Each structure stands twice: as C-alpha cells, then as structure tokens.
Amino acid sequence: MRAVISVVGKDRPGILAFVATECAKRTINIVDVTQKVLQDLFTMIMIVEIPEDLENMHKIADEFDELGKEQALRIHFMHEDIFNAMHTI
Amino acid sequence: MTRTSDNILETIRMIDEECLDIRTVTMGISLMDCADSDIDRACEKIYQKLMNKAKDLVKTAGDISREYGIPIVNARISVTPISLLASVSGGDCVKYAKTLDRAGKDLGVNFIGGYSALVQKGMTEGDRLLIESIPEALACTDIVCSSVNIGSTKAGINMDAVKKMGQIVRRCSELTADNNCFGAAKLVVFCNAVEDNPFMAGAFHGISEPDCVINVGVSGPGVVRNAVREAGPEASMDEIAEIIKRTAFKVTRMGQLVGREASRRLNVPFGIVDLSLAPTPAVGDSVAQILEEIGLEQCGGPGTTACLAMLNDAVKKGGIMASSSVGGLSGAFIPVSEDAGMIAAAEAGTLTIEKLEAMTAVCSVGLDMIIVPGDTTAETLSAIIADEAAIGMINSKTTACRLIPAIGKKAGEHLVFGGLLGEGPVMPLKTVSPAVMVHRGGRIPSPIQSLKN
Numbered sequence A: 001m002r003a004v005i006s007v008v009g010k011d012r013p014g015i016l017a018f019v020a021t022e023c024a025k026r027t028i029n030i031v032d033v034t035q036k037v038l039q040d041l042f043t044m045i046m047i048v049e050i051p052e053d054l055e056n057m058h059k060i061a062d063e064f065d066e067l068g069k070e071q072a073l074r075i076h077f078m079h080e081d082i083f084n085a086m087h088t089i
Numbered sequence B: 001m002t003r004t005s006d007n008i009l010e011t012i013r014m015i016d017e018e019c020l021d022i023r024t025v026t027m028g029i030s031l032m033d034c035a036d037s038d039i040d041r042a043c044e045k046i047y048q049k050l051m052n053k054a055k056d057l058v059k060t061a062g063d064i065s066r067e068y069g070i071p072i073v074n075a076r077i078s079v080t081p082i083s084l085l086a087s088v089s090g091g092d093c094v095k096y097a098k099t100l101d102r103a104g105k106d107l108g109v110n111f112i113g114g115y116s117a118l119v120q121k122g123m124t125e126g127d128r129l130l131i132e133s134i135p136e137a138l139a140c141t142d143i144v145c146s147s148v149n150i151g152s153t154k155a156g157i158n159m160d161a162v163k164k165m166g167q168i169v170r171r172c173s174e175l176t177a178d179n180n181c182f183g184a185a186k187l188v189v190f191c192n193a194v195e196d197n198p199f200m201a202g203a204f205h206g207i208s209e210p211d212c213v214i215n216v217g218v219s220g221p222g223v224v225r226n227a228v229r230e231a232g233p234e235a236s237m238d239e240i241a242e243i244i245k246r247t248a249f250k251v252t253r254m255g256q257l258v259g260r261e262a263s264r265r266l267n268v269p270f271g272i273v274d275l276s277l278a279p280t281p282a283v284g285d286s287v288a289q290i291l292e293e294i295g296l297e298q299c300g301g302p303g304t305t306a307c308l309a310m311l312n313d314a315v316k317k318g319g320i321m322a323s324s325s326v327g328g329l330s331g332a333f334i335p336v337s338e339d340a341g342m343i344a345a346a347e348a349g350t351l352t353i354e355k356l357e358a359m360t361a362v363c364s365v366g367l368d369m370i371i372v373p374g375d376t377t378a379e380t381l382s383a384i385i386a387d388e389a390a391i392g393m394i395n396s397k398t399t400a401c402r403l404i405p406a407i408g409k410k411a412g413e414h415l416v417f418g419g420l421l422g423e424g425p426v427m428p429l430k431t432v433s434p435a436v437m438v439h440r441g442g443r444i445p446s447p448i449q450s451l452k453n
Helices: A015-026 A057-071 A081-087 B005-018 B038-051 B057-068 B084-088 B092-107 B124-140 B159-175 B182-186 B221-229 B237-266 B287-294 B302-320 B340-348 B353-360 B378-395 B435-442
Strands: A003-012 A030-039 A043-047 A073-079 B022-029 B072-079 B112-118 B144-152 B156-158 B187-191 B214-216 B270-277 B367-373 B400-405 B412-415 B423-425
Touching: A003 B005, A015 A030, A015 A043, A030 B156, A043 B005, A043 B182, A043 B214, A043 B353, A057 A073, A057 B057, A057 B144, A073 A081, A081 B005, B005 B221, B022 B038, B022 B057, B022 B237, B022 B287, B038 B084, B038 B092, B057 B072, B057 B237, B072 B092, B072 B435, B084 B092, B084 B112, B084 B124, B084 B367, B092 B124, B092 B144, B112 B124, B124 B144, B124 B159, B124 B182, B144 B159, B144 B182, B144 B287, B156 B159, B156 B378, B159 B182, B159 B187, B159 B221, B159 B378, B159 B400, B159 B435, B182 B187, B182 B400, B187 B287, B187 B412, B221 B237, B221 B287, B237 B270, B237 B302, B270 B302, B287 B302, B287 B340, B340 B423, B353 B367, B353 B378, B367 B378, B378 B400, B378 B435
Parallel strands: B022 B072, B072 B112, B112 B144, B144 B187, B214 B270, B367 B400
Antiparallel strands: A003 A043, A003 A073, A030 A043, B022 B214, B144 B156, B187 B400, B412 B423
16 A cells, blocks of 8 residues: 655755654655755655555544654655545546 | 646645645434433433434544544534424423533534434424424524525425424524524425435434434535636636536545545444535635626626536435435535625625525525624514425425524614624615415415426
C-alpha cells in the first residue's frame, strides 16, 4: 500500500533527512521524492510504500502530524488513493 | 503513474485552505423491524438496533479521516420515519424521540434524523400523533431532527397538513424560546422529500431503502469559489460552468472514495454520494460568495437567480460522472444563517425572503434557516410553506422550509445558534394576512405534471 507524505515549512538543513529517518524507523520504504525550495519555503512530496503488516495507518498519520508540529513543519500523511480518485478518471 | 506533484498540492490546498471536507457520513437504518404495539418495547428494540448497527460508525469515520487526510466533519444516523412506528404503537411519541436522542449520544453521532412523517396525501393516526408531538420532542432532546413531507408532484399539497405545520413550527420556537428558538432549526417541512438524503435536518431513511446503508454528503463551496476566482473576470459564463463542473467532479470522487471505504469497513451497502455545496459560517465556505465571485456585487441583487441556476446545474453535471450513484439533494444549498455571505447580504437588505423564494426555484432545496419576526402568525408561516411547496410541486423538485420565528424579536435584530447552524438577522415579512386561504384546508390537487404514465 502506498501513501503520500507532503512537507511544507521554512527551509533549513536536515528536513529531508529528518523525514527520511522517521520513515526508516517504521520500515517505510521511500519510492519517489520531489523537493523544491522556493525563496525560503521548503516543499517536498514523498511517495512511500507502507509494509503490509503496518495496518494502523491512521496511527502513523497522527505520529507524522505530531512530528511536524514539533519541527514547525506542516506534514500531511495521506493514503495515495485519494489523489488517484480525484485526479484520474 | 500519472499523478503529479501539482495534483497532490492541489488536493492539499483544497483541504487546508479552501475548507474541502466530507460534510457527513450518514448511516441509514431501517426501524421497520422494531415496530411493536407496546411503545416501551418498541423503544427498547430501537435502542438495541441502533447500538448494534452503528457501534463502529464514529470510529470508522475517524479512522478514514486520518488515513486519507480528509476531514470528515460529521457522522450521523437517519432512521425510518417514526410515524410508521407510531401507527403501530400509538401512545406518547416523545418516548421515541428520547430513545433516538439517547442512542445517538451513546454512539457519539451529532445528529439523528427521522422523527418524520410523510403526509403529502393524507394523515394516518400515527402521522397525527407524531406531528402533534414534534414541538415537545425537539424541545426535550438535543440531537433529534424532524421533517414532515406535506406535498409532492404526484400527490399535490396537503393543505390540512400545511395549516398544521405553521402552528407546529411556531410552537417549536415558543417551547425553545430560552434556547434561541433552537427547536424550529431542527424541523424541515418538505415537498418532494428524498429518501436517501444524508444532510440534516431533513434526513430520514426511506421505506424503499435497504435495512442499512451508508450515504455520504460532500461539500466544498470554498473550492468552487477559488476555482472561479482563478478564472478571472474575462472568462465567459460557459467557461465558468465548465470550471465548476471539473471542480465538482473532483470533490465528488473524494466522496465516492470515502463512501466506498466506509461501506467496506462497516460491511454495510453503499448508497449514494450527495454532492451538495453546503456552506458553513466559516470564512470562505460560502455559496453566496461563489455567486459574488461570478460577478455580483452582493448576493440577492439582480442576476442572483441566473448565477445560482448555472451553479446548481454545473455542480450536478460534474458530480454525476464522478460517482456510481449520485442521489440525495445534490446541488447548492442556500441556508441563510449558515452562510457568511448570505448573512451579510440579508443584513444589508440586499437579500430578501422574496428573492430567496425565487432562488429556491433553481437551487437544490428551499427556504432554509431563515429567521423571521417573533410575532409572525402560524397562518403566515403556513402560507410561506404552501408557496414553497408549490414551487417544488410544479417544478418536480425538492423544496423545503426551515423557518425560525425568533420569539420576542423584531426584524433587524439578531439570533445566534452557534456551531454549524450559525447566526443571522431577523428578516422582515409582509404582514398582510393569508388566514382565509390557510384555513380552507383540503388539498391542492396534483398538477398536470404528475400524469406522466
């Protein structure tokens, strides 16, 4: 099962590394990363593969939400189906 | 994979900044098998059935909301019109209301609809008992919603019921006068009521529905408004209509996804997606502001009906392809007290009840959440209900009245409900009397449009 992690916040060194580390801790595999810095705004979209046995996805979503708040970042962790549903026919 | 970063950011922007949400996941539950000649036994059966069927509803809605990152604002329940059970049991119907209220609160839903009667052609003893009990039922419960269908294109308008409902609406306000007349805000009087509407206060679980079903109501006036704004003032009306269609499509797809997922997890059949632009008092979540974005200085002025007709139609066209089953009311709601733009227009005097009546001929429902002076007579309320029902009957569409007489207040004063129901100014009404017409009673025969066979 795949999910999309989006991160927005003020740019500083180590944001990508931080999010990637948190993924690794949960054995979440990163499939694709798009990242940009516009002026000093950091924007990143990560497509990740969630292991089969991690069924409690809403818990991960809550954890990332919490981590984002601690780091002054806006982190959204969302099931990829939502994007497929809205943007493909 | 065709998904692009732009699509992802667009979705996130819609949710974060434009108030896109799933307004409600509503579980429809049939109570036909709870009917009993002993009202206390019937109430016990109802409580058990609701607790059994909907025990996971609120948790599941919460789980889906967090996993998909989509706000699901409300989980609700609609039930079989209680008048049918009252026909079997007789007795004091308020017991049913209290049972629904208790079950709903124990389940954690925020509204439970179906304290209803369908009397478009005539009234049974059960219907009469239920209607008489509505004011007390709504005053002594918190989350129970009531609706009465008094007309349809097939049956005409039951003017005896219209006369009665004017009195009932007034009584609802009087009994809850110390609580901002909240009772009347939970009562809808329909013409051509739909059986699968997930939105409150008018939701009930129709008798042709299965035992249990999941219906989803999506919203997103803010998203549509932003899309129209981005098109700029140069875009022609057909271009605007196209933009609204595309936006409605995306929003409905989200509703379809959530509905399917909720249905799978709860093991309950999926009913319909109701794509309605349902405003909230939140900034930017306003249907009036969409109309203003299309190019009106203020909602309620000349051009409003045309813009609303286009909006309502484009929303339906966009939604219809996005879902396996679009139903409910699907269109644009225009509740005055729940929409910041409508409130402003009503306060400025631009939006009058007469203009709202014209707008209801082209929107998806009717005169919704309109606060009228406290000294408005039952006859005047009945006459407004009859006018609104006539529009629905002739145009083969759903119309509704949710009027709140603000007891002790005059036109220009303010009534505050709070929460999703919002607040608004008391709107002036014409005071010439329709009493003789209302007291005639009887029926307005079904129109020629009903003879389609």
